[in-house]
Amino acid sequence: MLPALLVILVAAVLLGYRAISAVPSLLHTPLMSGMNALSGITVIGAIAVFITSPQGGSGWAAAALVLAMINVAGGFWVTERMLKMFKGKKRGSEVQDIPWQ
Amino acid sequence: MAVTIVLAVIIITGFITGIRLMQSPQTALWGNRLGALSMVVAIAYTFIATGHGTPNAAIIFIVIGGMIGLILGQSVKMIHMPQTVALLNGLGGAASALVVWAALLAYAGEGSAMLFWGTSGLAMGVGALTFSGSIIAVLKLQGLAFQKPVQLKGHGHLLRITILLAALLIIINLGLLGQYYWILLPIAALLALLGGLFMTLRIGGADMPIVISLLNSFSGVAAAIAGLAVENLILTGTGALVGVAGLILTRIMCRAMNRSLISVLAGFTPGVHETSPHAEAGGDRSTEELKIPEEPVIDEREKPGEETTEEITETGEEDKKHFTEDDLPQLMKSAERVIIVPGYGMAVAQAQSAVGQLAGAFESQGKEVKFAIHPVAGRMPGHMNVLLAEAGIDYEKLMDMDAINPQFEHADLVIAVGACDVINPAANAAEGTPISGMPILNAENAKNVIICNLDEKPGYSGVDNILYEQSHVITIWGNAAETIPELTKMLNSNS
Known part of the structure; x- marks a missing residue:
């Protein structure tokens, strides 16, 4: 499992770096709230531990589950609300600024 | 194992593709939805893989957390x-x-x-x-x-x-x-x-x-x-x-x-160190050269209380000024290209929609308006853009620093609202100040500049704004939620 974990870690860092660097500052706040939602991915770890743990851990796992789901639902929803506010005049065309000369 | 790897690759690719869609405001919404879909797949797969699909108490906790999250996401204000x-x-x-x-x-x-x-x-x-x-x-x-x-x-x-x-x-x-x-x-x-x-x-x-x-x-x-x-x-x-x-x-x-x-x-905060007599935010000064509305009423809590008050240079300023209040309508009406520089002070004063109306008034007279957004205008990356989008301003007009800086010299008029440090030429001119070397918006280069700030106190950095002194600059002190509508009125007046 370890090699697979390391490969996916490195790949995510490299591909993520490229994708994230290209997000314009215009959308940095929605990017961050979207990242909040993604950090809620911990929910799958919590589900796995909650379901499979024989005893002891499940209370903590349940707490983690609730917190992570707040991130998932809250993060995606607030991002959705925010992005809906970004309206452009020229629908369907690329954003283009004609610089003043 | 093989299934797990394939699914992991698919889900993470989904997230990355979602981020890539965020490169443009036109596709960003779908990027967010793709991310959410990938998350749902990840959760469903985890259920199937570990719980063999049987109902489990975990669902209860998912629902609880999800509900709290949705309520939070729905109720939060953009300023927050x-x-x-x-x-x-x-x-x-x-x-x-x-x-x-x-x-x-x-x-x-x-x-x-x-x-x-x-x-x-x-x-x-x-x-x-x-x-x-x-x-x-x-x-x-x-x-x-x-x-x-x-x-x-x-x-x-x-x-x-x-x-x-x-x-x-x-x-x-x-x-x-x-x-x-x-x-x-x-x-x-x-x-x-x-x-x-x-x-x-x-x-x-x-x-x-x-x-x-x-x-x-x-x-x-x-x-x-x-x-x-x-x-x-x-x-x-x-x-x-x-x-x-x-x-x-x-x-x-x-x-x-x-x-x-x-x-x-390390907690090094420019301008705060030696001084702690905290400048009360607004309310105690009335040294406007321009008597535009009454005293600013600003929520003190929102004000970053880190300014210093040491040197307020308020005397003799009028002498240098070429403009007076009477020139404002003419100044605005004759401008063809206008750049608005919003700062955090605008958000504190809740003047976004007033600024939006001012921009609309300029445009209805056939003038071009752009917004210059400094990367740190706000309390988090990109915050100002969200606030202006909420006020109904088209995102095409929101320019980041690199895009707008060369355009200031072609602008007839700059209106800065609640922005101080980010337009202070001292960042380039003076050595050894906390903002020396900080990239700024070159508002200075415009033909004329109107500054609508709460007061003449320096910004967060504590460095006096040397722009205030320049002859092509006119300053209006007061709550932007009141001064900006005043400007709109002047612009629309027939005189």
Whole structure:
């Protein structure tokens, strides 16, 4: 499992770096709230531990589950609300600024 | 195993594609939805893989958390996005720490690998630090506590000692292969919680964009390490994505504020150090050359209270001014190209929609209007753009610093609203000030400049704005929510 974990870690860092660097500052706040939602991915770890743990851990796992789901639902929803506010005049065309000369 | 790997690759590709769609405001909404869909697939797959699809009590907790999240997401105001993101950073960190602790209690045993002991301790430490640091950030941003940077005696030492001790315990736990994990790791987590407190307590309001970005990164790092601990590919990869995003934004913010991350974390706040007689935000001065509306009424809590008041140069200014209030209508009507520079002061005054109306008034007279957005205009990266979008301003008009700076010299008029440091030419002209070398918006280069700020006090940096003195600049002191509509009225007047 370890090699697979390391490969996916490195790949995510490299591909993520490229994708994230290209997000314009215009959308940095929605990017961050979207990242909040993604950090809620911990929910799958919590589900796995909650379901499979024989005893002891499940209370903590349940707490983690609730917190992570707040991130998932809250993060995606607030991002959705925010992005809906970004309206452009020229629908369907690329954003283009004609610089003043 | 093979299925797990394939699914992990698909889900993480989904997240990355979602981020790529965020490169344009036209596709960003679908990017967010693709991310949400990928998340649903990840959750469903986890259920099927670990629970064999049978109903489980976990669903109850998913529903509870999901409902709380939706209510939070629906009710939060856009002006409060920084504290919302900070809160979610903290919850993410806490969730990662708790998951690892639950896994330790559930599975830890003789046979556990070294990787497990190392990563689980680390995930708990980073998660705990992210949680406490974020909670302090939320309290500061929400104006509930610690708005002024809190500097304890030996603060730096406290911070270093708690974090070093936590790290030491995590390493000892690794060395002992978890023999005493049940006592070592909780203590390490407690120390990390303290470390998070010490880290954020002394950070000032204007440094918040940096801290929020950093904690955003930490919440991802905690998830990625937790993923390594519980050997979950999706968790590891996705956590890494969040970690990278936070780091990129942290770097952008540091550059835009001319601060090094170290100096921010070390609690060095420009302009605050020697002075603490806190300038009360607004209300006690009435030295306007222009008598535009009455006294500013501004929520004191929202005001970053870090300014210094030492030198207020208020005498003799009128002599240098070429303009008076009477020139304003003419000045605005004759301008063809207008750039509006919004600063955090505009958001504090809740003047976004007034500014939007002013822009609309210019446009209805056939003039071109653009907005110049400094990277740190706001309390988090990109915050100003969201506030202006909320006020109904088209995103095509929101220009970032690099795009707009060459255009200032072609502008007839700049109207700065609640912005001070980000247009202060002292950043380029003077040496040795806190803002020297900070990239600024070259508002100075425009033909004329109107500045609508609450008062003539310097901005967060404490550096006097040398722009105020220049002959092509006219200043209007007062609450922007009142002064901006006044400008709109002048522009629309027939005289």
